[in-house]
Amino acid sequence: MVTKNKKKKFVFGLKQDRQLDGDKMNSDFMQKVIAEGGKGASIAACMQCGTCSGGCTNIDVMDMSPRTLILMIQRGEWEKVLQSNTLWMCSSCYICTSRCPRGVRPSDVIEAVKVIAIAQGIHNDSTKFNQIFVDLVQKRGILFEPELMHRYGGLQAMIEQAPLGIQLVLRGKMSPFPETIKNPQQFNQALQKAKKNDGNND
Amino acid sequence: MTETMIKPTTKYSYYPGCSLHTTAKEFDISTRIVMKELGIELEELQDWSCCGGSIAASVSHDVGMAMAGRNVALAQKQNLDLLASCSGCYNKSARAMKALKNPSEKDKIMAIMSDMGIDVDDYNIRVRNVVDVLINDVDFTSRIKKPLTGLKVACYYGCLLTRPADITGWDSPRFPTSMDRLSEICGAQVVDFKSKTSCCGGPILVSKQDVAFDLTKKILDEAQSLGADCIVLACPLCDTNLELRQSDIEKKYGVSYNLPIIYITELIGLAMGIKPNKLGINKHIVSLKPLLEKIK
Numbered sequence: 001m002v003t004k005n006k007k008k009k010f011v012f013g014l015k016q017d018r019q020l021d022g023d024k025m026n027s028d029f030m031q032k033v034i035a036e037g038g039k040g041a042s043i044a045a046c047m048q049c050g051t052c053s054g055g056c057t058n059i060d061v062m063d064m065s066p067r068t069l070i071l072m073i074q075r076g077e078w079e080k081v082l083q084s085n086t087l088w089m090c091s092s093c094y095i096c097t098s099r100c101p102r103g104v105r106p107s108d109v110i111e112a113v114k115v116i117a118i119a120q121g122i123h124n125d126s127t128k129f130n131q132i133f134v135d136l137v138q139k140r141g142i143l144f145e146p147e148l149m150h151r152y153g154g155l156q157a158m159i160e161q162a163p164l165g166i167q168l169v170l171r172g173k174m175s176p177f178p179e180t181i182k183n184p185q186q187f188n189q190a191l192q193k194a195k196k197n198d199g200n201n202d
Numbered sequence: 203m204t205e206t207m208i209k210p211t212t213k214y215s216y217y218p219g220c221s222l223h224t225t226a227k228e229f230d231i232s233t234r235i236v237m238k239e240l241g242i243e244l245e246e247l248q249d250w251s252c253c254g255g256s257i258a259a260s261v262s263h264d265v266g267m268a269m270a271g272r273n274v275a276l277a278q279k280q281n282l283d284l285l286a287s288c289s290g291c292y293n294k295s296a297r298a299m300k301a302l303k304n305p306s307e308k309d310k311i312m313a314i315m316s317d318m319g320i321d322v323d324d325y326n327i328r329v330r331n332v333v334d335v336l337i338n339d340v341d342f343t344s345r346i347k348k349p350l351t352g353l354k355v356a357c358y359y360g361c362l363l364t365r366p367a368d369i370t371g372w373d374s375p376r377f378p379t380s381m382d383r384l385s386e387i388c389g390a391q392v393v394d395f396k397s398k399t400s401c402c403g404g405p406i407l408v409s410k411q412d413v414a415f416d417l418t419k420k421i422l423d424e425a426q427s428l429g430a431d432c433i434v435l436a437c438p439l440c441d442t443n444l445e446l447r448q449s450d451i452e453k454k455y456g457v458s459y460n461l462p463i464i465y466i467t468e469l470i471g472l473a474m475g476i477k478p479n480k481l482g483i484n485k486h487i488v489s490l491k492p493l494l495e496k497i498k
Binding site for chain 1: 223226251254256257258259260265272315318367375399400409410413446487
């Protein structure tokens with residue numbers, strides 16, 4: 001339909017709130033994701049070409065392709081996005097981001113959705129691992145891997161990893177003593193405050 | 203060609219990161235010795251902390267940016283370009299650098315760093331990776347004393363060394379060639395390795411081990427089928443999958459690789475005639491003996 005109004009409703013090319021399925025777009029959810037993605041992501045620009053899915057490392061094991069995930073975010077389909085295993089199968093390889101012809105940066109979008117999912121209380125092995133990882137880095141400033149394995153996998157993981165651990169110790173590649181930065185308390189407090197503020201923005 | 207053709211930065215603030223102090227010690231040792239031989243001084247970044255890897259920013263964007271930004275700020279304080287060997291540390295530091303130059307992000311990150319007791323306003327240093335410096339800043343052709351003639355190598359770039367290009371930018375994100383060219387300068391024969399930019403599944407190694415093992419297996423399979431004597435890389439997390447988990451993968455799939463994995467700085471060190479033990483080559487879990495025999 002050709003409109004005679006001076007204000008065109010749709011033109012080809014980049015238009016922030018009207019791309020594909022423009023009538024179904026939910027800008028609230030997109031804005032939230034963009035806020036978490038450091039404003040680097042321009043989700044509305046996605047034209048559903050599927051280049052991201054074509055190059056995706058782990059698409060075989062995902063229940064929703066990166067292309068579909070972006071579409072669901074455009075539409076504001078919260079539940080579908082947050083319940084998708086795509087978030088946790090993504091290995092942050094940045095192939096999608098480097099190939100996207102529209103500058104959508106799907107890796108950054110997925111990263112941002114992960115933050116929201118954790119804030120929404122989604123809990124699984126991946127969120128558990130990611131949270132322990134960050135907690136431990138916050139605690140000392142430097143990661144101590146044996147502690148990460150122990151906190152994540154318990155005694156069983158420690159036993160399973162023991163043969164490799166011993167080999168590493170023998171080669172001087174693993175110390176039983178963790179390293180720390182000079183002022184880990186201040187580091188930890190600053191990041192805890194940042195995490196809290198980040199959560200409040202949601 | 204002479205060494206003085208390009209005048210490189212001769213002093214860097216060197217950021218080893220968590221891995222190079224533990225599982226990738228040989229990468230640390232070989233980086234230090236090779237750079238020293240080439241006349242590049244490395245001053246360890248004082249009081250560095252973990253960059254947060256690919257994980258921190260997926261728990262909290264601001265926390266991730268501040269973790270990585272802290273090291274950039276410390277290097278700025280030393281007024282030296284930051285040099286990282288680990289692809290991950292390099293990538294995340296470069297990403298934080300970009301954010302710190304972005305007016306809409308800068309204030310938020312600087313406020314967190316200020317809480318950490320670090321106040322740096324102006325950012326004008328560069329974040330570099332050791333591969334970038336070795337291929338673009340120096341010419342060590344004349345320093346090759348023991349060419350690695352007859353050695354077939356598969357260069358594996360993985361993800362974070364070259365992607366995304368607006369953060370890295372010094373090599374192609376699809377068909378990178380820097381390590382191939384470095385290996386050729388060393389006299390090695392480089393195989394056409396299609397998996398060179400595939401992902402090994404590093405960040406999901408623990409939480410989705412089966413998926414990561416499948417990915418790593420494909421890389422090892424191709425290197426083996428091409429008859430490569432070793433895989434050359436620059437990422438400790440890739441090494442964790444390809445080398446430290448190699449025996450687990452062999453067990454799981456009933457295959458046998460026994461394929462040495464070597465860091466690019468070790469390979470260059472060997473070609474420069476530096477003694478293997480001085481490069482930390484004895485520290486590998488998958489023995490490099492077959493490789494050393496071949497270049498004797």
